[in-house]
Amino acid sequence: MGYAEKRATYWRGRFKQADGKYGTVSDPTGAVVKFATKRDAKQAADAEEVAVRRGEWRDPSAGQETFGEYASRWYAVQDLAASTMQNYRRHIEEHLLPTFAGKALAGILRSDVERWEKEERAVYAASSVKTWRSTLHLILEDAIDEGLITSNPAARRRGRGKRAGRSRDRGPEKVIIDPLGALLLAERAALLSGRDDEFVAVILKTYTGMRWGEIVGLETEYARPGTVRVEWQLYELDTGELVRVPPKDDSYRTIDATDWLSALVADHIARTKPVPCPCHGKTYVFRGQGAARTSGHGGAKLVDVARRASVSTGTVSNVLNHPERVREETRAQVELAVAELGFVRNAAPAHEAAHWRRNGFATWLFQPAATGWYPKKAPQEPRPVPLLGEPWPGVPARGRGASQRADACWLPVAKGLTPHGLRHTHRTVMEDLGTEKVLMDERMGHLDGSVSARYAHVTPGMRRRLLVGLTEQWETALAARRAMCPHSPVRVLDRLLALAA
Secondary structure: EEEEEOOOOOOOEEEEEEEEEEOOEEEOOOOOOOOOOOHHHHHHHHHHHHHHHHOOOOOOOHHOOEEEHHHHHHHOOOOOOHHHHHHHHHHHHHHHHHHHHEHHHHHHHHHHHHHHHHHHHHHOHHHHHHHHHHHHHHHHHHHHHHHOOOOOOOOOOOOOOOOOOOHHOOOOOOOOOOHHHHHHHHHHHHHHOOOHHHHHHHHHHHOOOOHHHHHHHHHHHHHHOEEEEOOOOOOEEOOEEEEEEHHHHHHHHEEEEOOOHHHHHHHHHHHHHOOOOOOOOOOOOOOOOOOOOOOOOOOOOOHHHHHHHOHHHHHHHHHHHHHOOOHHHHHHHHHHHHHHHHHOOOOOOOOOOOOOOOHHHHHHHHHHHOEEOOOOOOOOOEEOOOOOOOOOOOOOOOOOHHHOOOEEEEOOOOOOOOOOOOHHHHHHHHHOOOOHHHHHHHHHHOOOHHHHHHHOOOHHHHHHHHHHHHHHHHHHHHHHHHOOOOOOOHHHHHHHHHHHO
């Protein structure tokens, strides 16, 4: 058993740690506890020895390792997906180490964590701070398992020191869009990019609820008649590398697709004839664009001239190369479009990227399509997308002097909408159509761990009803778009409008 040892002015408790080795009762910082009486020292020593025998004893001095040292060790032994490792590293380096790096693990108090969180919330979104605190909690929980500390100062105590209500952690509501808005947005995205790929991608995302990485990483073999199989995604690391990884939370799934959506994707593949990318050796449904075409500054392309003049690209090519083959009226029309757009013949083409970049797509295609504005980019301030108003809904003017040549601009379709907002949109549309929860979870890749979910199963009838509802919404949106103008500068949409006549 333990015993009390008299020192000059106090008593200390001594207990047996192992054969021939004794320890001294210490506080959480590793300092020796000085007892006023022999009895108190003896009781504390006995308690420590009991903990040793039960395998529950923890060395207080171990908690003197700094958070920075332990976080480095902790991160080094993790073996997780590249995306998760990247997120943990960002959380630790950018938000945890600046405050806790030099603090001893045992010296981190709950008040320190609360003060840090309050300061972070003053600068960052509440949802982000909540994620960073969860990472801190995870690291300190592992420190407890290693016997370095005895309690977790990052653990949340419900209702203590917080304002009442749930508004404290509630972020802004996610913006969604209706089917017609999604159609208009997809058309604008295609006009901004100068090709039909973005139209197909936005519509596919709207009517399947696929995640961004799943759209970028969709391989042609998984775009099948009547279904889209989610087997992989491409995740963009901070280094710019796109890694091919399983879908989030291993949410492998087969998504039912309407006949018209399957045909839209199949026609896109047949038209673009994709080839294996140099980075992964896989054939993807969608390819990226160079920076010049996704920054709002690139020059006009041949297709832009064709859209402006309401002729085919072949006609524009003939005007440029064999003007004698084209009627004078048409030639004048094309030459006017060339002058208005500032088209430069034989200009160096923009570098074609193998895949979209999240920032390039969201910032320079999706957001301008949703809001009608290009974002701020030094030295330029936010500015409306410059348009030539004909043909409707307008062709983006490009290159130098674009703003001076423009005669129109777009009104917002959905301010605040993000690419991920289309996933929220799809879920909301399914709710509106009365889709059963089990089918909604299957399409979204969500897992319901409740007991009731084990007894719910998807039936063919559920699938048919949803596909009928999605088709009706698509046809209604297409009819509304045709009522605005029976034609579109986007070729794929123009064909769809003609078929809907």
